[in-house]
Amino acid sequence: MDSILQSPFCNASLLAGLLFLFMGYMIRRYPPRSMKTWYGYRTFSSTINQDTWNEGNRYAAYISRWLGWLLVPFGILMGLVFRRQSELFLYLTVTPVIVGALLLAGFTEWHLLQVFDEDGLPRNKNGGNQKPAV
Template sequence: MLLRFLHSTFCNAAIFAGILFFVMGYVIHLFPPKSTKSWYGYRSFLSTKTPEMWRSANEYAAYISRRIGVILMATGVACALIFTSQTDWFLYITVGAVVAGTMYMVGDTEWQLTRHFDKDGNRILPE
């Protein structure tokens, strides 16, 4: 029974990573990390500059993570319904979606930080 599931198309990276991204985003949204010393949270060079940047980065990354999780789960289910077996293309699509989603989350969060904060970590006020 377990081997049958492991070899089915419903056992794929996009579904598992999608669930992980959604849960991670939901947990960080409900319980935001208090400081950069927390064991969880979105951690990068920019996000750890100031406490305000840390809060903003984690808030935005949690939002993006939930959205990417839903997209990854939908991609995984669609691939599971389209493909009849775990072929090379099936793996390229499901794993590629996870890599692209991860890169998007990091890139977009860093871009948001550079748009809303200056190089010293002070918030840029809209004109």
């Protein structure tokens, strides 16, 4: 068991990439229907109303899968390049995971700001708010 954990193929980029792929697939396949579910993309912007919740989770699942497809090959490459785990190996495999998590949140929040205003109302194509139907 120790040899598996000490192998360079047991690295943060590969494991987190697989987790990102799994999370993205599961949220896409089984989207959280309500904000009360135990899983989903949960931030202030995504929990304003049901529309922001649905869009935030849809987009976060897309970005999560995209990041997973980048992290998995990078983790495999790091396993091939390094013979053993070292401090440099640790930095090179953990840093992309941290950057990926920040990109996931950043891109999703930016997307929500482009689609909805601060009150959770949809923006029209000109950047203003759509008037609610009476």
